[in-house]
Amino acid sequence: MPLIDVGGRVRPGQELDIQAVDQWLKAQGLHLEGDVQVTQYSNDASNWTYRLKYYNADLILRRPPKGSKAKLAHDMVREYKVQKYLAPYYSVTPEMVVLCEDKSVIGCDFYVMKRIKGIIVRRRLPVELNFSKKQVQQLCINMLDKLIELHQVPYQGTELEKIGNGENYCQRQVEQWDRRYDRVQTINVPSFKYVRKWLLANLPENSTTRVIHNDWRFDNLILNAKQPTEIIGVLDWEMATLGDPLMDLGNALAYWVEATDNMIFRSTRRQPTHLQGMFSRKQVVDYYLNKTDLTPQNWAFYEVFGVFRLAVITQQIYYRYYHKHSSNPTVKNFWMVVQALHVRALKLIAQHKIQDHQLAQKYTQKLQGMLRR
Numbered sequence: 347m348p349l350i351d352v353g354g355r356v357r358p359g360q361e362l363d364i365q366a367v368d369q370w371l372k373a374q375g376l377h378l379e380g381d382v383q384v385t386q387y388s389n390d391a392s393n394w395t396y397r398l399k400y401y402n403a404d405l406i407l408r409r410p411p412k413g414s415k416a417k418l419a420h421d422m423v424r425e426y427k428v429q430k431y432l433a434p435y436y437s438v439t440p441e442m443v444v445l446c447e448d449k450s451v452i453g454c455d456f457y458v459m460k461r462i463k464g465i466i467v468r469r470r471l472p473v474e475l476n477f478s479k480k481q482v483q484q485l486c487i488n489m490l491d492k493l494i495e496l497h498q499v500p501y502q503g504t505e506l507e508k509i510g511n512g513e514n515y516c517q518r519q520v521e522q523w524d525r526r527y528d529r530v531q532t533i534n535v536p537s538f539k540y541v542r543k544w545l546l547a548n549l550p551e552n553s554t555t556r557v558i559h560n561d562w563r564f565d566n567l568i569l570n571a572k573q574p575t576e577i578i579g580v581l582d583w584e585m586a587t588l589g590d591p592l593m594d595l596g597n598a599l600a601y602w603v604e605a606t607d608n609m610i611f612r613s614t615r616r617q618p619t620h621l622q623g624m625f626s627r628k629q630v631v632d633y634y635l636n637k638t639d640l641t642p643q644n645w646a647f648y649e650v651f652g653v654f655r656l657a658v659i660t661q662q663i664y665y666r667y668y669h670k671h672s673s674n675p676t677v678k679n680f681w682m683v684v685q686a687l688h689v690r691a692l693k694l695i696a697q698h699k700i701q702d703h704q705l706a707q708k709y710t711q712k713l714q715g716m717l718r719r
Contacts, residue, residue, distance in 0.1 A: 353385030
């Protein structure tokens with residue numbers, strides 16, 4: 347497998363009418379030379395992504411899957427505009443080329459952007475990189491710094507104000523994901539009743555609004571092939587919005603599998619967070635908070651929400667398999683992952699209660715000491 351992913355054969359049933367696309371692109375004034383070579387990227391579980399390689403241009407086309415009805419889930423127009431608005435303030439945003447809202451071309455909206463040539467890290471680091479422990483740590487730091495940089499983008503008074511509504515973001519997110527879980531629950535997974543009630547009862551009183559990505563993982567980053575610890579691109583802006591940046595961090599942390607995690611979590615790992623040099627989940631939070639002006643009163647809320655959100659996403663996938671809408675054998679045991687995420691959420695809540703109790707005890711002892719003086 348090449349170090350730089352150039353895509354592969356287009357999957358059956360997902361063919362692109364390249365003649366129609368080619369004619370439309372040229373009609374928009376794009377000077378494209380030579381025959382176009384089309385490949386498809388395989389790691390796109392949601393929107394379909396193709397590479398269009400011309401003699402003088404290297405482009406990426408993004409379109410929704412066929413038959414998708416949920417516009418908010420596969421909104422190409424919005425995804426295009428988010429990146430267009432963000433580009434002047436965030437240098438690792440892909441450069442947008444053109445947006446097509448004419449469904450007569452290929453039957454749906456799509457957009458084209460310039461391809462960023464680099465390395466995309468997935469479950470394992472490519473062996474060719476031969477990273478040392480120090481380089482792994484630097485990659486981890488750079489990943490977190492890019493998230494922090496995004497959360498510092500000045501959106502007020504810019505077009506970015508149009509991408510979302512940050513007001514009551516945490517409450518709206520808890521309620522939305524709560525409803526989603528109700529729709530996909532099966533008899534072999536927990537109700538999450540206590541976790542869901544706890545989240546609603548522990549909503550942050552003071553929530554900051556920033557530009558957030560909402561799917562921050564290593565496989566959405568592009569690394570510089572010549573200096574692989576450097577991040578030169580950030581992909582998949584489908585869920586980006588205005589919201590609480592700590593929700594972004596908590597969601598990212600839910601995917602962060604450590605080497606000491608149990609077998610179920612290790613089996614679901616999608617990024618190389620288990621390597622020596624990578625931060626632990628606690629170190630990730632400490633690093634982020636030390637480098638920002640954010641001081642959450644209850645960090646546990648954000649981490650528990652991230653775990654619950656991932657449980658819902660996992661259950662949504664399993665629900666299709668359970669009801670025989672999907673025959674993918676790799677998801678047949680996802681109900682066990684949901685069970686494990688439920689246990690993790692309960693443990694996080696219990697740890698938070700113990701810490702609160704210990705703090706209360708320390709405060710009481712301090713107060714009693716003052717009164718005795």
